[in-house]
Amino acid sequence: MGLGWVVTLQNNSFSILGNDRLEKQTSNNALFAEYLALKKGMLEYVKADGQGPLTVMGDSQTVIYQMRGIYPIMDDEIWHIHRDITNIIREYELDIHFRWVPRMQNKQADRLSKTKHKVRIEYPNDREFLIDVRNSPAIGKLRKKIAVMNATPFPTTAMYKRLHVSSKDVLSDKDLFELREMAGKRATNMVIETFPGKRDKNKYYQAQAxxxxxxxxxxxxxxxxxxxxxxxxxxxxxxxxxxxPEAVKTKNKGSQSQKKARNLCRGAKYYLNRQTFAF
Incomplete structure (x- = not known):
C-alpha cells in the first residue's frame, strides 16, 4: 500500500513532496498508512526548518478527527503512531491545526501515494558538489545567487528564473568533450541519463548542466x-x-464602377436608398 504527502512552505513558494510504501502489515492498513504519511510529512517539515503555523489537511476524516481529539482511538498500533506524532508536536513546539478536506482537493498527495517510484528529496546537507562555489568561475551576483540556492532546501521558480550568466565566462566556450573531462565520469553519466540522446539539443542540455x-x-x-x-x-x-495576429486596417476603396457612381452623384440635390427618398 502506498502513502504520499505534500508539505507547502512560505506562502506556496515551494513544496516538499514525498511518498513511501507500507511494508508492515497491520490490523488496519489503510488507517495506519494515513498516519504514517502524516508522521513522515511532519518529520520532513521539521527537517526543512518549517517555522509554522502549520495547517495539516488530510482526506481521512478519522485521522484528522482523532488528531483533534474528537474521535476515540481503539487500536493499539494506531495509538502508538498517534503518540509518536503528538511527541513530535510537543518536542518542536509546533503551532498546528488539523483540517479535513475531500479527496478531490487532495489530488497531489493521492497521486504520490499511487506513484511506484520513490520521490527523492535533496536537502542542503545531502547535496553533491563538483566544486565549491567560492573556487568556481562564478563571480559577483551570480556567485551569491548560486550560494543562496545551494543553501535553500527547495529553491523557488523565481530563483531558477533569475539564475543566468550575464556575460560569458571561461565555461561558456567549452565544448561538451572538455566539460566532461572537467566534470568527471559520475557527473557526465548523470547528465547523459537525464538528457539522453545524441542530437544537438540533447548535447546542448548536457553541456549546460x-x-x-x-x-x-x-x-x-x-x-x-x-x-x-x-x-x-x-x-x-x-x-x-x-x-x-494584429488586425490590419485596410480602406475599402471599392470597385472602379462604384468610384464612377460616387463621382457622378457629387453635387446632386437628392439621394436614394432602400428606405427613404428625399429631395
Whole structure:
C-alpha cells in the first residue's frame, strides 16, 4: 500500500513532496498508512526548518478527527503512531491545526501515494558538489545567487528564473568533450541519463548542466535548472504561437464602377436608398 504527502512552505513558494510504501502489515492498513504519511510529512517539515503555523489537511476524516481529539482511538498500533506524532508536536513546539478536506482537493498527495517510484528529496546537507562555489568561475551576483540556492532546501521558480550568466565566462566556450573531462565520469553519466540522446539539443542540455555544476551549483540543482529552462522556453513558444495576429486596417476603396457612381452623384440635390427618398 502506498502513502504520499505534500508539505507547502512560505506562502506556496515551494513544496516538499514525498511518498513511501507500507511494508508492515497491520490490523488496519489503510488507517495506519494515513498516519504514517502524516508522521513522515511532519518529520520532513521539521527537517526543512518549517517555522509554522502549520495547517495539516488530510482526506481521512478519522485521522484528522482523532488528531483533534474528537474521535476515540481503539487500536493499539494506531495509538502508538498517534503518540509518536503528538511527541513530535510537543518536542518542536509546533503551532498546528488539523483540517479535513475531500479527496478531490487532495489530488497531489493521492497521486504520490499511487506513484511506484520513490520521490527523492535533496536537502542542503545531502547535496553533491563538483566544486565549491567560492573556487568556481562564478563571480559577483551570480556567485551569491548560486550560494543562496545551494543553501535553500527547495529553491523557488523565481530563483531558477533569475539564475543566468550575464556575460560569458571561461565555461561558456567549452565544448561538451572538455566539460566532461572537467566534470568527471559520475557527473557526465548523470547528465547523459537525464538528457539522453545524441542530437544537438540533447548535447546542448548536457553541456549546460555540466557548466552549472562547474560554476558551483549543486548537482541536483544544476539538472533542475536546465529542466526549468527547457520548460520555460516551451511555455514561451506556446504563448507566442497562441497570440492573435494584429488586425490590419485596410480602406475599402471599392470597385472602379462604384468610384464612377460616387463621382457622378457629387453635387446632386437628392439621394436614394432602400428606405427613404428625399429631395
Amino acid at each position: 555540466l557548466r552549472w555544476m562547474l560554476r558551483g551549483l549543486a548537482v541536483d540543482l544544476a539538472i533542475k535548472k536546465v529542466k526549468f529552462d527547457i520548460r520555460n522556453k516551451k511555455n514561451g513558444n506556446q504563448n507566442n504561437s497562441t497570440k492573435k
